[in-house]
Amino acid sequence: MERVSAPAPAASGQASGPLLAVADLTLRFGGVTALDGVGFTVAPGELLAVIGPNGAGKTSVFNCLNGVYRPQRGTIELGGQSLIGRAPAAIAGLGVARTFQNLGLFPQLSLVDNLMLGRHHLMRTGFLAGMAWWGRAKREEIEHRAAVEDVIELLELEPYRRTPAGLLPYGVAKRAELGRALAMEPRLLLLDEPVAGMNVEETEDMARYLVQARRELGLAMILVEHDMRLVMDLADRVVALDFGVVIAAGTPDEVRDDPRVVEAYLGCGA
Missing domain, CATH: 3.40.50.300 (P-loop containing nucleotide triphosphate hydrolases)
Known part of the structure; x- marks a missing residue:
């Protein structure tokens, strides 16, 4: 859990701070809390995966990042500029694509x-x-x-x-x-289940194109995906959500083996 607010390592040897910094993100719909104190960072050129079972809050995170939802609490900064309260078109103009x-x-x-x-x-x-x-x-x-x-x-x-x-x-x-x-x-690309509904060959092709785009364009990416093989292959770091709360964060191997992640996905202890 302590990794959630720790700065991400800069990709490609860059020593600058995070491109994206999200802290204490809280989103409520009436009495339902979709996100509760979510925080993470994305370094320039990094690929961060956000995983979790259905209803964990993954899409709500994306909707906050590109201005569809306005959270009740928390901060979202892209390159030091706040995204809270900006319209989706304005956020796109700052370099966020989805x-x-x-x-x-x-x-x-x-x-x-x-x-x-x-x-x-x-x-x-x-x-x-x-x-x-x-x-x-x-x-x-x-x-x-x-x-x-x-x-x-x-x-x-x-x-x-x-x-x-x-x-x-x-x-x-x-x-x-x-x-x-x-x-x-964009400077930051939000990928919402890019291989959903694809067969194995199509999934492998998409993974290749994502790697190529990241390498040639130097993009930072946030990937929301249920295909754990794709996540394990592509992500530098992974954040796991359950019921709107970050339950684990770290390298793909660390998150995959975390008992809280196993329990969230399988409904049983490790």
Whole structure:
């Protein structure tokens, strides 16, 4: 438990403080406490996994981090800037992107256009200039489309560039969801069950793309996932929740073998 508030080791030899610092995060809905004093840090370039049984509070943590929920108590700081009270769009502008378990793609738009939506908060020209598509607006769109093509190449999505998202195979659609988030050029990427519903081959592919994106883009990531094999393979550190409380934190091996985590998942003592 004492590891929960301890600073995370900086990734890739960086000596700076944590990119994200969460302390005493408490969220209530009426008489129900979804999160109770949750705290953790994420270092630059680190991958932190948040695990726990259904109803443990994992999604509530994400919803607080990207401004969907406003906690009653606690602090959330990204690079020293408070995220509490900011709108989701403002938090995205500070460098937080999120994927969704149930996909956040627009089915009628092509894969390229879905990824371009991830660039929206980076665009500076107005609506009328964009409609006219001339001058600065034209140059800006060309630049953003080039950035999207880099993401498409990174995730090997070239064959599906013009395919409507609603027609993509499920595994490819999950990859496109990741691509939309990467197109936002985040500092912190929130991954909400990125391999949910995937078969073994698709899961292995997604793990490879996450490793590659992390290595090439230098991203910090928070992974919420039920696939413990994926968590053990990818995470630098793990935080385990149960009923909105942190019950263990440490390396993947330490958390996996913690009796409180075993009990939370299996309903029996170790």
